[in-house]
Amino acid sequence: MDENLIDYYARLLFDYHFLQQPLQKADCIFVLGSHDPSVADYAAQLYNEGFAPYIIFSGGVVRPVGELRNTVPKTEAEAFFDIAISRGVPAEAILLENEATNTGANFICTKKLLQEKNLNFKRFILVQKPYMIRRTYATAMVQFKEFDFVVSALPDTYDSYIARCLAEGITKERVISNMTGDLQRLKIYPDKGFLIAMDIPEEVWSAYERLLELGFEGRMAS
Structure with missing residues (x-):
């Protein structure tokens, strides 16, 4: 896998998720x-x-x-x-x-x-x-x-957050799979009444789909 490409897609998700x-x-x-x-x-x-x-x-x-x-x-x-x-x-x-x-x-x-x-x-x-x-x-x-x-949340960029996680024994793969899982929940949970709908930019959704294709789907909701 191209780690730079993975990080590019993951960074898009991280920046979207980190509502400030x-x-x-x-x-x-x-x-x-x-x-x-x-x-x-x-x-x-x-x-x-x-x-x-x-x-x-x-x-x-x-x-x-x-x-x-x-x-x-x-x-x-x-x-x-x-x-x-x-x-x-x-x-x-x-x-x-x-x-x-x-x-x-x-x-x-x-x-x-x-x-x-x-x-x-x-x-x-x-x-x-x-x-x-x-x-x-x-x-x-x-x-x-x-x-x-x-x-x-503790102020972080994607890169500093990944470095912090690695120091705690939390893998990058786990973080990215968690991020794809959270984006899926933002998409499907409003219909279940669990949360309000949030606009998801096309660029972010495309990055999510690409990360799923690359195997980062360990935390999908059923």
Whole structure:
């Protein structure tokens, strides 16, 4: 395979997925589960910079040893908690949601947690990986529409993000397959009511189709 060509197509998807909104202070930083530990690093950074007084980590998927810098299998929320504590976030500022196993459930289970804890948060910063920001936004517009929110991720280019992932043991192939899977979901999930429709430029869709032809289809929804 021509790696330069793969990177060209993948960069188009990355730049499209990374919907960027200006940060604003909030009541809570709401972090959706992920296999990428830099998501927790960024949430801790936002907390330490005073953007919100609380963090919610949502994610019930149990990750194997080492995948989120963990030494024993842990849920995404639990592993993110450890990372945030190591970054100086006090435990009393963190809430854990350990049931969600997909993006929609992150929102549903977190709203349940807020109700159970009688927390009247109204403004949120939603944090995810750069290439999941557009789908996070589109899903929140359905599942979290009663709240004010912005979506955010650690600032990265495609190249710097891939380098960061490789340093964490996350392969480029996994990242690209995740990006094609997310674009497919943006296309088909509006009809299921899971998220709002988003315009997908022809150039981005063509890049997606080419990446599928090259074998990056490991995370397609059925």
